[in-house]
Amino acid sequence: MDGATKQANRTMTQMLQQCVGPKQKDWVTKLLAIEFAMNSARSSTTRFTLFYLNYGHNPSPMIWKGKELYPGVCQFTENMKDAIISMHDAIIVARVQHTVQANRK
Structure with a gap:
């Protein structure tokens, strides 16, 4: 993986950690919203x-x-x-x- 992919994966993991419930069974339902948020974010580069x-x-x-x-x-x-x-x-x-x-x- 290149650096940008690693950073995107790290960001997605951090966002999932903030959104997922304590039993960690609802993470799949959060993926679309997280994908939307990441694709809506402005790149600094x-x-x-x-x-x-x-x-x-x-x-x-x-x-x-x-x-x-x-x-x-x-x-x-x-x-x-x-x-x-x-x-x-x-x-x-x-x-x-x-x-x-x-x-x-």
Whole structure:
């Protein structure tokens, strides 16, 4: 496993420990909510949520706000292009920072 996967597994384990009842028999029912929470969290490296990078928008909030317009196809593709370019730039910046830190040692 790579470091990101290990961290995601560690985070999921910690979240399960906080949610599961004392008899530890209800953990399966908590997985969907934990997955939703993890996919809704903004990455410090890419500055995007996994939902946004996969679908081009974040999920609707759990509170009903009435009618909302959905972006058109052109707007969707433009948003996705901008997100991928920003994510690419953020990853390069993070790699440079990690290389600088590693070379200091």
